[in-house]
Structures are given as structure tokens and as C-alpha cells.
Amino acid sequence: MNLSVIGIGRVGLPLALAFASRGASVTGMDINEKFLQMLKEKKMPFIEDGAEAILSSTLGKSFTVTSSLSEAMKSDNIILTLGTPVDQHMNPDFSQIDMVLGNMLPHLKKGHLIILRSTVSPGTIEYVTGFIEENTKFKVGKDIFLAFCPERLAEGKAIKELFELPEIVGANDEESKKRAVEVFKTIKSEVYTTSAINAELLKLFTNMYRYINFAIANEFMVISEQFGADIYQIVELANKNYPRGGPKKPGFAAGPCLFKDGFFLTSKIPFPELIAAAWKINETIPSYLVERVKSFTPIKGKKIAVLGLSFKSDSDDTRESLSFKLIKTLKRERAKVFVHDTYVKNDESLESVVKDADVLIIAAAHKEYSQKGYEYFRKLAKKDCVVADVWNIFGKSSIVYKMQ
Ligand SMILES: NC(=O)c1ccc[n+]([C@@H]2O[C@H](COP(=O)([O-])OP(=O)(O)OC[C@H]3O[C@@H](n4cnc5c(N)ncnc54)[C@H](O)[C@@H]3O)[C@@H](O)[C@H]2O)c1
Structure with a gap:
């Protein structure tokens, strides 16, 4: 089985490697020359557990990389894993997909299977079907095959989850479904088929369900703080042996998927209030935390240590991370902000960032911070330093408190 993955970023590269590790002949195509150079040196451009070992053992054998679209189009199966961000007006930006689809047209040949794996708006497969049929002599479902197969993995666990998570294949004709199932059977034992629109909505609903749950958890955290209660203990006890499920833990909920995927839905539905x-x-939540800190101490001119820049723990992905909003809010208050992240390059050591800090904010719950422990930070920071620890890495009974 041969395939090309176009856009070998955080989603595309692990996917390409998973296929290559199971004997498929895989071409990874991208326009980011820096990425490609790193890959050619068998180095991963970002942190992904287990990926570098597969890269090292497959590169030049079952896995090759290229910046040439025509080279990639020589495969029978083409998977698109391009970025689909939102623009400055929060509208979905499909320019990467539109550009590649346009450039693919002269290379399309009878029998090609195109799988869209980027997160898209509902109705995108229908749109792409029309685009191909209007601009070529091919009919989708007869000459060219087209499916939407959403990616549902969590960054950092991609290699493990790619083999474990069930695959959803969405297509509007039987042959496209059959072809896409055959492709994914290389790496998955569970593959389910449905219509394209079902699969498109399934992906967005999955992420929004999670995002709304985090919002409820954060709202409960705010209420709990108003009563001087311990939200982490409440969540733990509410979930203990309770058969109908309890609330999730609070935290910074953002990142390249959850932050933006709601905007793929709200443009089409009349009642988007919940999202x-x-x-x-x-x-x-960042400005809420800043206000809570200010109820303990003025922050103008004070040293604030912000720990964690990535959007989640033990990741080097800073896209749509709420840490940036937090830092901006603090700077508008004329606080002196010092930042550390275990995985994102910065010049200052953890020690120098925390030393004599008036306020310590845990923005991402990296292992390094919990492993160092409360005492490490207490000794370095100023006496009476105010801590904002929405992730509860120090296990205290409040989110914002003074170090004792
Ligand atoms: N990151 C996640 O955890 C995750 C999870 C599930 C789904 N998704 C979805 O998967 C898609 C990809 O996300 P990502 O995080 O991998 O994005 P990314 O930005 O890391 O990867 C996109 C890649 O496409 C490349 N690219 C852009 N234009 C190109 C072109 N013309 N030709 C070839 N390559 C091109 C970029 O250089 C980049 O490497 C998005 O739709 C996202 O919403 C992401």
C-alpha cells in the first residue's frame, strides 16, 4: 500500500510515521523546508513520544519526505493534514486546503483516493466534490474517491493513540468508503463507516463536548473560590464511585483545536450560545486569575513568575495557549513578567525566573514544576508570595493563596 501525507505537521507527521512503521510506502510532503531538513537528519521538529525512533528506523526505507507536490501525487492514496486555523476575525481559514486542492488538479489521475483529515466545517466534502467535478473530467465515487477521516488523537500521545483509537471513515459513496477503510486497516483494528457529514460533525461535536465540559469545570472553580471552597476536593469526591460521572478539573482550556473548532460550527447554526x-x-480564566491575585496584592511593578507557555502540560506546542493572554493582561497592569517553560526555548533559568518573585502563576502543569515541589518554590520566591495554581500542582486547598 502506498500513500502520501500532505502537510506533515503535528497531525500529519505522526500519521505518516505510523503507516510507515506498518510497512506502507509513505511520502511525506510539506512546504516547510526547515521541518524537512530536520526530518532528513532524523530529528523530530516537535515533541511526540516514540516518534523519533520510528523516524530513525523508517527514513529512506518506507518513509521519504519531499517538498514536491507532483512527487507526492504519484501515490494512489493522498491524505491531507493541512492546517485549518481561524483568521483574525475568527472565521475558519481554509486557504491551505484550497491552495493544495487547486495545485493537485493537474496531477489527479483516475483511481486516486483523497482523504481529508484536517478538521473542517460541515459540508466540506460536498464542497470538495463539487470543486473536483467542476474543474476536472472526473466523477467522485467513480473515477476519484474522496473521504473525510477525522483525527482525534491527543498531541504527545499520537503514536500510541493512532494505533488504538477507532477510525471513523466518512464518505458519500460505497467505493470511497471501501478504499479508505482498506487504507486505515493498515494501522487500525477498528474502522467504522458513515456519511461524510456525520463524520465532519462527529469531529466538531467531540471537541466541543470536551471544551464545554472544561468551561463548566472552570465556572464551578470560580463559584467554589467565591465560597472559599476546595474545587479539587469537590471534583475528586464528586467523581468517586459515582456511576453517572462528575465534573472535570478546572484549568486553561485552549490550544490549536479546542480554541478554534467551535467557530467551524457557529457560523452555520442559529443558536450557538452554549459554544x-x-x-x-x-x-x-487568565484575567479572572489576575483579578484574584490582585485581591491579595497589588501587582504594578511587582515581579510575576509565569511558569509554562505551552497550551498543555509537557508539550512544546504554544499555539493558542492562554499563557500569552495571561502575560499580556499582567503587562497591561505594568507588572514585571518573567517567563519559564521546560520545553519552549527561553533564555532564563527556572531559578532566576522564580527568585524573589512576588507572584507565581502556574500556567502549564509541566512535570518539572510538580517534581520540584512547593518547598523549592517557597524558598526561592519572596516571603508571602501569592500563588495562582489553577492546575493544583501543589495540592493546596485553594487556587489562589499566599505561600506560608
Ligand atoms: N494538533 C492536534 O492535536 C490536532 C488534533 C486533531 C486534529 N487536528 C487538525 O489537524 C489539522 C492539522 O493540524 P496540525 O496541528 O498538524 O497543524 P500544523 O500546522 O502542525 O501542520 C500543518 C502542516 O501543513 C503544512 N503546509 C501548509 N501549507 C502547505 C502546502 N501548501 N503544501 C504542503 N504542506 C503545507 C505546514 O507547513 C504544516 O507543517 C488541522 O485541521 C487541525 O485542526 C489537529
């Missing part, structure tokens, strides 16, 4: 409210709650 919009979740966005508002989650995006407001």
Missing part, C-alpha cells in the same frame, strides 16, 4: 459561552468562560 460561545464556553469560549467566553475559558478565555476569561
Whole structure:
């Protein structure tokens, strides 16, 4: 089986490697020359557990990389894993997909299977079907095959989850479904088929369900703080041996998927209040924490140590991380902000960032911080340093408190 993965970023590269590790002949195509150079040196351009070992053993054998689209189009099966961000007006930006689809047209040949794996708006497969049929002599389902197969992995666990998570194949004709199932059977034991629109919505609903749950958790955290209660103990006890499930833990809920995927839905539905409210709650948590800190101490001119820049723990991905919003808010208050991240390159050591800090904010719960432990930070920071620890890495009974 041969395939090309176009756009070998955080989603495309692990996918390409998973296929290559199972004996498929895989071409990874990208326009990012820096990425490609690193890959040619068998180095991963980002952190992904287990990926570098596969890269090292497959490169030049079952896995090759290229910046040439025509080279990639020589494969029978083409998977698109391009970025689909939102623009500055929060509208979905499909320019990467549109550009590649346009450039693919002269290289399309009878029998090609195209699988869209990027997260897209509902109705995209229908749109792409029309695009191909209007611009070529091919009919989708007869000459060219087209499916939407959403990616549902969690960054950092990609290699493990790619083999474990069930695959959803969405297509509007039987031959496209059959071809896409054959491809994914190389790496998955569970593959389910449905219509394209079902698969498109399934992906967005999965992420929004998670995002709304985090928003509820954050709202409960705010209420709990108003009563001087311990949200982490509440969540733990509420979930203990309770058969109908309890709330999730609070935290910074953002990142390259959860932050933006709601905007793929809200443009089409008349009542998007719940998704919009979740966005508002989650995006407001940084300024809520700053206000809570200010109820303990003025922050103008004070040294604030912010730990963690990535959007989640033990990751080097800073896209749509709420740490940046937090830092901006603090700087508008004329605080002196010092930042450390275990995985994102910065010049200052953890020790120098935390030394004599008036305020310590845990923005990402990296292992390094919990392993160092409360005493390490207490000794370095100023006496009475105010801590904002929405992740509860220090296991205290409050989110914002003074170090004792
Ligand atoms: N990151 C995640 O955890 C995750 C999980 C599930 C789904 N998704 C979805 O998967 C898609 C990809 O996300 P990502 O995080 O991998 O994005 P990414 O930005 O890391 O990867 C996209 C890649 O496409 C490349 N690219 C851009 N234009 C190109 C072109 N013309 N030709 C070839 N390559 C081109 C970029 O250089 C980049 O390497 C998005 O739709 C995202 O919403 C992401």
C-alpha cells in the first residue's frame, strides 16, 4: 500500500510515521523546508513520544519526505493534514486546503483516493466534490474517491493513540468508503463507516463536548473560590464511585483545536450560545486569575513568575495557549513578567525566573514544576508570595493563596 501525507505537521507527521512503521510506502510532503531538513537528519521538529525512533528506523526505507507536490501525487492514496486555523476575525481559514486542492488538479489521475483529515466545517466534502467535478473530467465515487477521516488523537500521545483509537471513515459513496477503510486497516483494528457529514460533525461535536465540559469545570472553580471552597476536593469526591460521572478539573482550556473548532460550527447554526459561552468562560480564566491575585496584592511593578507557555502540560506546542493572554493582561497592569517553560526555548533559568518573585502563576502543569515541589518554590520566591495554581500542582486547598 502506498500513500502520501500532505502537510506533515503535528497531525500529519505522526500519521505518516505510523503507516510507515506498518510497512506502507509513505511520502511525506510539506512546504516547510526547515521541518524537512530536520526530518532528513532524523530529528523530530516537535515533541511526540516514540516518534523519533520510528523516524530513525523508517527514513529512506518506507518513509521519504519531499517538498514536491507532483512527487507526492504519484501515490494512489493522498491524505491531507493541512492546517485549518481561524483568521483574525475568527472565521475558519481554509486557504491551505484550497491552495493544495487547486495545485493537485493537474496531477489527479483516475483511481486516486483523497482523504481529508484536517478538521473542517460541515459540508466540506460536498464542497470538495463539487470543486473536483467542476474543474476536472472526473466523477467522485467513480473515477476519484474522496473521504473525510477525522483525527482525534491527543498531541504527545499520537503514536500510541493512532494505533488504538477507532477510525471513523466518512464518505458519500460505497467505493470511497471501501478504499479508505482498506487504507486505515493498515494501522487500525477498528474502522467504522458513515456519511461524510456525520463524520465532519462527529469531529466538531467531540471537541466541543470536551471544551464545554472544561468551561463548566472552570465556572464551578470560580463559584467554589467565591465560597472559599476546595474545587479539587469537590471534583475528586464528586467523581468517586459515582456511576453517572462528575465534573472535570478546572484549568486553561485552549490550544490549536479546542480554541478554534467551535467557530467551524457557529457560523452555520442559529443558536450557538452554549459554544460561545464556553469560549467566553475559558478565555476569561487568565484575567479572572489576575483579578484574584490582585485581591491579595497589588501587582504594578511587582515581579510575576509565569511558569509554562505551552497550551498543555509537557508539550512544546504554544499555539493558542492562554499563557500569552495571561502575560499580556499582567503587562497591561505594568507588572514585571518573567517567563519559564521546560520545553519552549527561553533564555532564563527556572531559578532566576522564580527568585524573589512576588507572584507565581502556574500556567502549564509541566512535570518539572510538580517534581520540584512547593518547598523549592517557597524558598526561592519572596516571603508571602501569592500563588495562582489553577492546575493544583501543589495540592493546596485553594487556587489562589499566599505561600506560608
Ligand atoms: N494538533 C492536534 O492535536 C490536532 C488534533 C486533531 C486534529 N487536528 C487538525 O489537524 C489539522 C492539522 O493540524 P496540525 O496541528 O498538524 O497543524 P500544523 O500546522 O502542525 O501542520 C500543518 C502542516 O501543513 C503544512 N503546509 C501548509 N501549507 C502547505 C502546502 N501548501 N503544501 C504542503 N504542506 C503545507 C505546514 O507547513 C504544516 O507543517 C488541522 O485541521 C487541525 O485542526 C489537529
